[in-house]
Amino acid sequence: MINWKNGHLKVDETTLSEIESFAKDYMQFMAVAKTERETVTQSIKEAREKGFRNLDELEGSWRPGEKVYFENRKKSVVFAVLGQKPATEGVNIVVAHVDAPRLDLKPRPLKEDEQIAILETHYYGGIKNFHWVSTPLALHGVVVKTDGTVVEIAVGDKDEDPVLVIPDILPHLGRKIQMSKTMDEAIPGESLDVVIGSVPLKDEEKEPVKKFILKLLNDTYGITEADFLSAELEVVPALKPREVGLDRALIGAYAQDDRVCGYTAFRALLDLAEVPEKTAVVILADKEEVGSMGNTGMRSAFIDKFLSKLIALTKPSFSPLDLYEAWNRTKVLSADVTAAVDPIWKSVHEMQNAARMHYGPVLTKYTGSRGKGGANDAHAEFLAQVREAFDKEGVIWQMAELGKVDEGGGGTVALFMADRGADVVDIGVALWGMHSLFEVSSKLDVYYAYKANQAFFKHLK
Template sequence: MDLTYNTKNAWETFDSAEKACVFSFCEDYRNFLNTAKTERLVIKEAVKIAKENGFCDLAEKDTLVPGDKIYFVNRNKNILLATIGKEDILNGINFIISHIDSPRIDIKQNPLYEDCDLSLLKTHYYGGIKKYQWTALPLSLIGTVFLSDGTELEISIGENEDDPVFCISDLLIHLADKQMQQKMFEAFKGETLNIIIGSTPDKSSEKDKFKMAILKILNEKYSMTEEDFVSAELEAVPSTKATDVGLDRSLLGSYAHDDRVCAYTSLRALLEINEPKKTSVCLLVDKEEIGSMGNTGMRSASFEYAIGTIINKIKGNYSELMLKETLRNSFCLSADVNGAMDPYYQEPFEKQNAAVCGRGIVITKYTGSRGKSGTSDANAEFVFKIRNIFNKEGIIWQSAELGKTDAGGGGTIAQYVANLDVEVLDCGVALLSMHAPFELASKADIYSAYKAYKAFYKNC
């Protein structure tokens, strides 16, 4: 009997066959990342994958029976997928919930202007970013615009090889002496993160020649006018593609691992659950990076609406007590990423309770900051249940907090699900450079997450 707790490097446990599975799985994930760079595109891709695997829209079903596979889309920004279990749904549901929004640069509603013979777009950054990381970086513009006649227009510029890209400029080093002496949050202001989109004038215009040149291009290509920006959701995201990192290709570098790595792995896990004992749900939500507010975030009543609808279609009737009983008997993995110990920046981490790349999926009993502010702090009984499942199924896992006690911290959707009386535990992949435009994840950890989520659905 081993009296000590020791983590394992997953690569050391994989045989050649499983290692091949790791690389194959991560190739599929890479394609997903490159296809789905915004929350709307994630939902579009998730629906496509779901339909290919026998899922149908919840609205198409009048009744639900064990084995049915359904999905419910909320405002094109979150999706609930479920496989109906054999047990009474009032006995609870096995949830895995992740978020699909990621830090980015949003375009303002009245964005277009000109300065220094350049055309630019004003922006408002979304989520927690280090602003300097978004300068001198090729950006794509992706989003949805509703024109004045009601036409919905999908825009994607910068993703194809022959597309132009966009950029936020940075100050040349030769003149940056004062800037380099400032604190980072003072040197880079939100109002300076404006995107260069052109530099040619419209010769026929008497004023705002550079702005007018862009407006004419937008009108010719997309039938847009300046007012159409008001009813647009345009996001600037890195144009770079997900790519292998390292001579051994053991890491995957990409924008938006946080939290699409958990979204994709949990989705793939659910697809392979056919006749579960308990109803199994994969929920992909929006707005986590800004507090889970809004009608597409985890705090939205749309979650309870979807679960209530499922209960009604299974039982033939519904009451608030039935919903509360279902949630009270449910288990949930809050599938969100954690910070991996960085060899260059070890000081903010508490080594004994820090995640390490390659050592499997991370169990995080509590998140929050300082005195556990803003956390759900999972019950020991549930942590044991998950630990036991992972050990029995041979899952490589590790336990970790997010940094030293007073170093800062962060929150997840766990607290909001726990407030609904559900047993919740944070459980996800460790990342290097979290919230940067290019994050790193170990392929071993990505595959371990997929296996862990599948084990949860089968055994919880």
């Protein structure tokens, strides 16, 4: 008989202490990893401190226990601990994405209107526009100058920093222009313009506020208006991770979809106590929120290149068939968040197959929408192996679907890994407020996602 219940009724004080310690580390990581670039940079920094080396710098042949990473354009990265068996025998992968819904600056973003300097944006991923108005915002990213100089910008998150904002209209004047419309129409994407300044440059008649902002940018960062043409600047919430609830059992933070799965996978790999039988791999990928397109997303060849490099350590001259066979022997956890039952909105869930806070990470046999459209559907044999691994290590976990059959749905990168021939199942931490500016997770679920990944690396053959 299935007897899932709230994990807080199962754990002892020692485990609770471990949960709190892990949550503290996770929140510190999330405070500095506000973009996919920052997440990749921070994870590589922490990995190198644990002895990981760039795969391209590796000399010699296969050495079990060797720790390597493979960076892809500063937006995605693969980490691995080489196992006792060569890569031709397949590897065990946990893959998560580290991009998140946000507002990207347009190529020519800066303009002045009514003596206010604003930045025009183009939203990235599935957002609710109304989440982004009248809330403190930060600006993160890079500007690349024509001489190759990379200028990093991060403003809005320190206590002493100014923040940006998208002002909303007051309710007194908003009845016709906004409040009589649907939520989808009330705040159009083109109105998500960010206020960046309001002081005019003296002795300038044309666009004096814009020119003052350009002067500030040049004085501070050495950039010009033309440099926006080769920039990747993201508007993100200027919010710190916080404990939620008087019992402090929950975590609120931006971009937990899907950096919570990325972090728990990454830490599981860093903390491996023994050399795994099969090589343990963690992929932190980009572009999932827009379909995994581009050469940093999971539809691209960078992961095939990585696996090929591993195969070449033991078989320098290998055929395409060797790569195919390696994929066919590979096991994958596609780690992405799902929806936890919110008592306010529980009507969208079929309660017997719904995920709950504090019940552990959620195994999901299939995602997709309605008739499993666009889904990977995990094989029963593989699910049984994963269940066994979790149970051997005492992992608290649950199994669920994403909402009622006809309610909607969603997808992950699982199908792209399955296309390569691997066995794949989805797993993730359940959230409230997914794709909002302040997503909420359970500390217990975050910790047991970490433990589930460790069990997977240890026991999957």
